[in-house]
Amino acid sequence: MTLTHLFDVETLPVGPWRNGGGDTREIACEGSAGPDGGSADFGWRASIATIAADGPFSPFPGVDRTITLLAGEGVHLIADGAGTAGAAALDHRLDHPAVPFAFSGDHALRARLLGDGGPVLVLNIMTRRGRWTADVRRVDAPVPLPAGHAGVLYLLSGRGTNTGPGPALRPGRGRWWTSGAADHAAPLEPGSVALWADIRPV
Template structure:
């Protein structure tokens, strides 16, 4: 069966952003050789919970695809100029609906502006190295299959869930992550529960 790892967002290590605009709580970071393998800057995929506390730039991640999902707060407006090295069109996106993922290229340099009263927001951040991994992030309300050969993250938004191992039951703010497994498994959610599932699969 796929081996899962339990996490609680409130006990994850916290690292401040270099520009002072927020902080990051890392869930998992898988290098080319698997979790903890290789150069951390050359990760295969990475999952984290970020707090955006002030207006300011997002650091670019060339060669990386990103998906962020609002978890708490009024939201944030993401803005990028057009043209430049990527030749991309201008971007102006309001991330103001909880549990609705937004995917974009990490090659782009984005600016973030807090919405509403300007209070801090919290987002789930999934990053995959283009050409190695790709991610599909979605809202789920039923037991989640863990496909063989896929990695992933499950973050509980409401309700409860079980994870088939030692430790406390899943509740909002807790979740699971796993690397590619040798056999299919299932991360069950109790009826009425809602979670975010990032299915991370090799290219």
């Protein structure tokens, strides 16, 4: 059986962004992330980020990213195409909860908070291009964990079954794993809704 690791967003260590625009709670990292996840050593990284103010997003050359709104009114992400590796322009409003948005970390992004400008909370999945790739989706039923894949499950509503050490899942908690097993399923009770990041080697 796959060994999964429990996390709770309320107890994850909090690290401030270097530009003061938010903070990050790291869930898991394959390799070494370094400050703000900026090291070239990580293969994949999962975190919960708070975007607290308008301002720049640090570019991550060679990294693919997927972010999903968890709480708050949303954020407008803009890039003029001046990022690394000839990244094209980008203009996206992340304002629908639990709808993943994938983009290249090569972008030099600016973020503008929507609505009253209050902070937003997002799930952030980053994968090193050419080594790992991720598919993030909203799920409402148990899903098989493919053999050899890593992953993250974050519960949005309902409950999760307890398939490992520690308490059962509730909203704001989740599990992550470094490898999957074809006969094992993500621990969701009927009627529950979660975000599942299937992270697989290239």
